[in-house]
Each structure stands twice: as C-alpha cells, then as structure tokens.
Amino acid sequence: AQSVTQLGSHVSVSEGALVLLRCNYSSSVPPYLFWYVQYPNQGLQLLLKYTSAATLVKGINGFEAEFKKSETSFHLTKPSAHMRDAAEYFCAVSDEYSSASKIIFGSGTRLSIRP
C-alpha cells in the first residue's frame, strides 16, 4: 500500500535561508509524486510533480524537488526563502495501479519565515 510521510509538522527559517521540507514515500511500484502548497483559507496549488522523467524537478516560485529512489525520498527545496513562501506544504503520491483515483496526501508541513 502507498503511504507518504512528511517529517516535521512545522519548519521555521529566516528570510533568505535555505528551505528544506522532507517527504518520504512508500510504494511497491514506480510512483508519481507531487508537492502542493496551501495558503490560509485557500485550496491547494500544484508546485511540481515527478512522473518518471528527470529526477530533479523544477516547479513554480523557485522550488524544486529531487526524486531519490534509493532513499524513497522526494524532498522540496528552495535556495532562498521569501516571506511570501509562508504556507502549508503537502507531499502526495499515486501510481499507475492506484485504486481508481486514489492519491495519498501527507499530513502537511507548515513553513514559517522569520524576518
């Protein structure tokens, strides 16, 4: 069965510092992996997704994530944090054998940015 674990429910970094949000997945077949961002009282917006092409995936707002099969990880990074990056971030996984339309979301990581 698929699962996804986000390490750290809350991450705080200084403006201009590196952002690293961790995500580990479990899937018995090659996965599709997603990162979504949610601003307060809004829906989720796709940041980036991995679908078995390049292992380093670039997304919107300067974010990127690297798929590491050996570590079953898909960590999200951004070289320099901005105040506008403060939001909740969700990692998600599905695969071609997913039960119909199943996509599994992690429990989320809240990112705070210190001035």
Next chain:
Amino acid sequence: DGGITQSPKYLFRKEGQNVTLSCEQNLNHDAMYWYRQDPGQGLRLIYYSQIVNDFQKGDIAEGYSVSREKKESFPLTVTSAQKNPTAFYLCASSPRQVGTGETQYFGPGTRLLVL
C-alpha cells in the same frame, strides 16, 4: 478563466440539518473529488467520480452523499448522520483518474461550521 468554483465560502449547519456544498468546474475534466481537511490530518477522500452518473466512496464517506448528473458539477451533501462535520471541504478535479499521473486541481474550499 478556467477553474473550479466552490460555494459558499462559509456555511453554517444547525443540528439535524442537511447542507449541500457546491462544486463546479469548467476545465472539461472527467474526474472530480471531495476531500475533508482537519488541522494536522492532511486531506481525506470522501467521494470521487470518474464519469457522469458514477461515483465511489472514499475513505470517510459515512454521513455524506454526492451526485454527478453533469460533467461540470459534483455537489456534496453533509447529512445529519455526520456527527462531526466541522471542517474545511475541498473539491478537486483531474482530466482523467490520477493513477495515470494526472494532476488534481483544487477549488478554494468551503468552511463548514456547526451552530
């Protein structure tokens, strides 16, 4: 502009009352989904539909009902059988089912509160 609309933004429910949350999309997507979001628990799937006049239960369908009479509409009814309905409800759609690596696109959400 193409997208997903949800209404109302806030909804108040009295004890024993059924309420219906609206979700409309003009993206011509086949699949639509309803999620419930509670603090610290990520997103949980309530119902999904891959095609008009067909829908399946997700992980937490008890106390909820849906219909899919039109491709663009997927309303969710929270019945009086749902004893803890206070949550943020998110509607999403995808071109096809997510097992093919499809991205889910989210609406802005409806916050349901119990009076």
